[in-house]
Amino acid sequence: MSTHSSPTNGRDPAGNRADTPSNQWPETPSYWQFVPVGDYQVPALPARGAMSEAWTQFKRALRRIDEESLQPARKEAQLRALSEVRLSHLVPPVDPNDPADALDGALYDWMTGHDERPVRFVVGQPHGCYPQLLPFWARRHGARLIDPPAPETVLEGDLGVLDRFEVDRPGTRAGNGGLWVIPDLAHWYLRHPEGLRLVRALLARAETGELGRGVIGCDSWAWAYLGHLWPMPHHDALTAQGFDGTRLTRLLFHQIERQPHRRVHFRNAANGQDILAVPSNGNGNGVTAHPELQRLAAHCRGNPGTALTYWRESLRTEPDDGGVTAVEGEQRNDDIFDEEDVWVTNQLHEPILPNETGEDVALVLHALLLHNGLATRWLAELLPLARDVSLAILLRLTRAGLVTRRGDRHIVTALGYQSVRSLLQRRDYLTDSF
Amino acid sequence: MDESIPSSQIFREIDAFTVVEIVAIVLATVALIVLMQRALNWLGRRLHGKRRHLTLAMVPLLRLLIGVAAIVLIVPLIIEPSLQNMIALLGALGIAIGFALKDYVSSLIAGIVAIGEKPYRNGDWVRIGEHYGEVTHVGMRTIDMMTTDDDRITIPHSRIWTDSIVNANNGEPRLQCIADFYLHPDHDAARASEILRDIALTSPYTHLDSPIRVTVREKPWGTHYKLRAYPVDGAQQFRFITDLTVRGKAQLQRAGFQFAATATIADTGMA
Numbered sequence: 001m002s003t004h005s006s007p008t009n010g011r012d013p014a015g016n017r018a019d020t021p022s023n024q025w026p027e028t029p030s031y032w033q034f035v036p037v038g039d040y041q042v043p044a045l046p047a048r049g050a051m052s053e054a055w056t057q058f059k060r061a062l063r064r065i066d067e068e069s070l071q072p073a074r075k076e077a078q079l080r081a082l083s084e085v086r087l088s089h090l091v092p093p094v095d096p097n098d099p100a101d102a103l104d105g106a107l108y109d110w111m112t113g114h115d116e117r118p119v120r121f122v123v124g125q126p127h128g129c130y131p132q133l134l135p136f137w138a139r140r141h142g143a144r145l146i147d148p149p150a151p152e153t154v155l156e157g158d159l160g161v162l163d164r165f166e167v168d169r170p171g172t173r174a175g176n177g178g179l180w181v182i183p184d185l186a187h188w189y190l191r192h193p194e195g196l197r198l199v200r201a202l203l204a205r206a207e208t209g210e211l212g213r214g215v216i217g218c219d220s221w222a223w224a225y226l227g228h229l230w231p232m233p234h235h236d237a238l239t240a241q242g243f244d245g246t247r248l249t250r251l252l253f254h255q256i257e258r259q260p261h262r263r264v265h266f267r268n269a270a271n272g273q274d275i276l277a278v279p280s281n282g283n284g285n286g287v288t289a290h291p292e293l294q295r296l297a298a299h300c301r302g303n304p305g306t307a308l309t310y311w312r313e314s315l316r317t318e319p320d321d322g323g324v325t326a327v328e329g330e331q332r333n334d335d336i337f338d339e340e341d342v343w344v345t346n347q348l349h350e351p352i353l354p355n356e357t358g359e360d361v362a363l364v365l366h367a368l369l370l371h372n373g374l375a376t377r378w379l380a381e382l383l384p385l386a387r388d389v390s391l392a393i394l395l396r397l398t399r400a401g402l403v404t405r406r407g408d409r410h411i412v413t414a415l416g417y418q419s420v421r422s423l424l425q426r427r428d429y430l431t432d433s434f
Numbered sequence: 435m436d437e438s439i440p441s442s443q444i445f446r447e448i449d450a451f452t453v454v455e456i457v458a459i460v461l462a463t464v465a466l467i468v469l470m471q472r473a474l475n476w477l478g479r480r481l482h483g484k485r486r487h488l489t490l491a492m493v494p495l496l497r498l499l500i501g502v503a504a505i506v507l508i509v510p511l512i513i514e515p516s517l518q519n520m521i522a523l524l525g526a527l528g529i530a531i532g533f534a535l536k537d538y539v540s541s542l543i544a545g546i547v548a549i550g551e552k553p554y555r556n557g558d559w560v561r562i563g564e565h566y567g568e569v570t571h572v573g574m575r576t577i578d579m580m581t582t583d584d585d586r587i588t589i590p591h592s593r594i595w596t597d598s599i600v601n602a603n604n605g606e607p608r609l610q611c612i613a614d615f616y617l618h619p620d621h622d623a624a625r626a627s628e629i630l631r632d633i634a635l636t637s638p639y640t641h642l643d644s645p646i647r648v649t650v651r652e653k654p655w656g657t658h659y660k661l662r663a664y665p666v667d668g669a670q671q672f673r674f675i676t677d678l679t680v681r682g683k684a685q686l687q688r689a690g691f692q693f694a695a696t697a698t699i700a701d702t703g704m705a
Contacts, residue, residue, distance in 0.1 A: 193632045193685045228635060228642045356480075359670070363638045383638055384677050427482045428607065428666050430642045 031247040031254075032099045034106035034238040037123050037223075040434055043244035045298040046291050079269060079316035079343050090256055090264070090342065091312040094129045094304065096136040099240060103137055106238050107215075111141075118209035121237035125220045125434050126369065127305035127414040128240065134217040138181035143215070146180050148187035149198065151378050155190060157197035165211040180214040186222035186372035189229075191382050196229055203230050219372040220432035228430075242302020242434070245289030251304060252293070252311065253278055262338040268292060269316060269343040292344065299418060301434055309414035310350075316343040351401035351416040353423045360385055364393045365402070365412060365420050366429050373409030444519045445512060452511050463504035467497050475571075478556070482667065483607040490556030491605065494549050494572040501574075537592065541575040544591035548572070553599040559609055559668055561600035562589050568669070582672060602671075608641055608664045611671050613678035615659040618692035623650055626659060629689055633682045634663040639674040641666045656694030 082090070103122065109115040122134065138145045149161045165180055182188070189199035203226075205211050218226070220239075226232055243251060256264065256278045266276040275290045289297075300307040318341070353361075363383050368374055376394060380387035394410055397403035402416035412420050425431045446452070471493055478489040513519050531539045554560045554577060558569045567581035579587045593599075603609035617626060627648045634646040644664035651658045661682065665674035686693075 191636045191638070193629065193636050193681065196632060196636070225642070367638060382636075384673070384680075428641060 031243070031250040032102035033241040034099075034102050034122070035241045037234050037237045037239050037433065039241070040239055040302070041242050041244070042301045042434065043242055043294070043297040046294050078319060079345060080319050082315050082317050082342070086317075087312055087315065090315060091252075091308055092255060094132075094251075094255070094308070096129065096133050099129050099133050100137045100140060102240070103133065103238070117236065118211070118213055119206045120215050121223075121233065122215060122217045123220050123223045123237050123239045124217065125301075125303045125305070125432065126372065126412065126417055127309065128220075128303055129305060134181050134183040134215065137215070138179075138183075141179060143179035143181045146182050146214075148182075148184065151190060151375070154188065154198050155192060155194050157194060159198065159201050161198070162202060162205060162211065165214070178212045180212065182214065182216045184222075184372060185216050185218035185226065186370075189222070189226070189371075190378065191225070191367065191370060195382075199226065200230060203232075207233070220434050221369040221430075222372060224430055224432045225370050239434075240304070243297055243300075243304045243307060244302065245291075245294030245297045248297045248304070248307055249276065249289045249293050251308075252276060253280070255308070262340060264340045264342055266315070266342050266344050269345045269347075275344055301418070301421075303417075303434070306414045306417050310348065311344075313415060314345050314348050316345050318343075348415075349401075351413070351419060353402065353416075353419050357423060360389065361393055361397070362424060362427060362429065364390060364397070366424055368403065368410055368412055369420070369424070370430075373406055373411035375408045376410065379410070444514065444522060446514060448512065456508055456511055459504055459507050463500055466500050470496055470500070475556075487555065487557045487605055487607055491552075493556055494545070494574075497574065498546060498549055537590075538575065540595070541590040541592040544594050545572075545574050548591050548594055551594075552605065553594055554601055555605050557607075557668075558605065559602040559671070561602075562593055563597055565589065603668050607668060608644060608666075609668045609671060610662055610664055611675050611678070613661045613675050613682060615661065615679075615682055615686065616653075616655075616694040617657045617659065617686070618694050619652070619656050621657070621691050623657065625689070626650075626657075626686065626691060629685050629691075630659055630661045630682055633678055633685060634661055637663070637674065637677050637681070639665045639670045639677060 104111070107120060110117065110120055124133070135145055137143075144165075146164060149158070153161060185199065185202075188202060189195055202211075206214065206216065218237075223232065223237070227234070241247070252266075253276065264278050265274055266278075267274055273290075275292050296307055296310055300310065363385070364379065367379060367382055371378075374382070376387070376391055379385075379394070380390045383390060385393075394403060398405075398410075400416075402413060402420060403410050404413045405411070421431060474489055474493050474496075478486050481489055509515065513523060548554065549572075554569050554572070556569055556572055559567070560569055560579070562579075565579060565581060565587050567579035567585075567587065569577055570580050570586075571578040576588045576590050579589065581587060615626075615630065627650065630648045631646055634640050635642070640646070641664045645662075647662045649660045649662065651660075661678055663674075663678070665671055683693075
């Protein structure tokens with residue numbers, strides 16, 4: 001992987017770098033890297049963090065709810081949340097150009113015809129970047145985006161939807177005319193005896209090349225489930241390498257929209273330590289990961305989407321002003337005139353599932369994750385629960401901040417994801433391999 | 435030659451302090467056992483899967499160790515711990531037990547054997563005689579089982595001498611469940627097997643990393659299908675079997691399969 005240059009510079013509206021000749025492949029930012037699914041590495045906790053995490057887990061097992069984690073310290077409680085505008089500057093959404101560049105690098109052989117495999121799979125974790133990434137990548141390469149069928153069509157097993165694929169016949173492979181992209185395979189099946197036919201037919205035809213060349217995105221939970229229905233090509237599938245402390249630090253460092261002559265210090269609200277300073281004294285590539293960021297990366301198991309959400313939610317400011325002070329005396333240099341303190345609180349209101357969570361709740365959450373979100377109607381169809389019971393559970397989980405809506409689908413929230421995953425794993429439900 | 439041993443040589447002089455000491459050891463042992471049992475049972479109820487089974491299975495072993503430690507502490511306070519004395523004491527005890535407390539002690543010894551052989555542990559689903567249920571407590575003399583009808587049954591350990599113990603999960607958090615389907619003999623067996631396999635694959639209770647198997651046997655009255663799969667947790671077994679049965683029947687009917695029925699048997703003259 002090559003090193004990174006500024007992620008937002010020099011791109012045309014389609015996302016191609018203006019300074020990149022069309023016959024060359026763009027630079028890959030060093031913190032985005034696509035690797036085979038089996039090579040994914042879950043970031044490890046620093047030793048102290050591991051003990052702290054184990055202690056929290058133990059307390060959670062013993063108590064109905066970890067009250068301590070819900071009580072903000074008095075001093076930290078005085079800090080205020082940042083405005084949405086300020087947050088959008090400090091933690092903007094991930095620029096899809098960066099992972100798209102990395103994906104281009106990983107698919108280079110395949111895109112240039114040196115790899116004859118008809119389809120490539122890209123697996124992503126919930127709240128990772130891939131649902132936005134693949135449509136973006138499809139637009140960049142002029143590929144046809146295949147929308148998922150309606151759940152009714154999935155249940156009918158209507159294979160007519162496969163006719164929507166434009167087959168890339170031999171001899172007509174000029175450019176990427178026949179290339180197609182399925183953003184999320186999780187929406188092509190339902191865990192129902194009649195909801196598997198379509199996805200099996202799709203996978204069979206796609207892997208034999210009957211549908212031409214394409215890229216199939218798949219949520220990591222659906223990938224784990226579909227692996228029991230179909231011999232999924234685990235060694236062929238790509239995923240974004242886990243964001244350990246160092247990658248996460250670099251991501252945060254490059255995410256922030258910088259203001260001229262201002263340095264932003266992200267400081268631990270409990271002890272005042274600098275967690276990250278942007279710009280740093282160096283160029284950013286040599287940024288070392290603070291233990292807090294290592295802990296965050298490990299807690300999120302390398303998922304950049306949930307890590308950014310945690311980071312965003314933990315930012316606070318002083319109640320009076322923005323915490324901006326002018327740099328004086330010897331510390332001042334030609335570039336930096338102002339210093340801004342942004343406080344990072346440890347007292348995050350992370351929704352937590354108590355250990356006594358009922359079985360029905362676990363079934364609902366598991367179904368939501370396996371399908372990357374479900375509408376209420378289909379949830380009741382797939383679970384041995386009455387519709388009213390499913391609805392009541394969803395409402396309770398929504399109020400607890402564990403479930404939210406994306407369109408007509410209910411999904412597990414980014415902040416609640418780790419708690420839900422941990423509960424399902426403890427109870428031996430099928431989980432993703434990340 | 436006089437081989438009788440004077441009692442004064444077997445037993446020590448027991449003064450008030452020794453009595454207090456023995457009482458203290460007994461009370462401490464009882465308190466420790468009660469505390470340990472409550473703590474591990476309480477913790478076990480909050481855990482799931484293997485951790486739960488391991489925690490609950492430790493209860494009888496720890497109780498035995500505490501009991502043995504107490505005996506080791508008490509015996510030297512009462513008797514002179516020589517080989518001769520031990521033989522005399524154990525012989526007397528053996529005669530008493532042989533006549534008066536045979537069944538009781540048989541259960542106690544069986545309880546110790548059960549700790550070693552592990553025919554059942556806390557959290558296991560076992561069948562002893564006509565009773566089937568989850569082992570909720572392994573005591574010194576008996577085990578407690580909670581049946582599916584929510585009845586608590588107490589069974590002495592001595593049943594392991596005479597009865598076969600059917601253990602459905604044998605210390606593992608999972609156990610195999612079987613849903614039976616009886617179909618009319620005239621059908622596509624391969625298609626029926628596929629449908630039943632998908633039924634298990636799509637049940638929310640299925641532990642997907644465990645095998646799913648469909649076995650088929652031809653009977654005089656039709657075809658008997660057994661759908662074998664494992665639920666995520668042993669406690670889900672009845673909901674799991676119900677789910678497999680309800681959805682399996684519905685799906686087979688939707689696919690046009692006919693079930694074996696008395697009328698069919700009579701019509702074909704195969705009864």
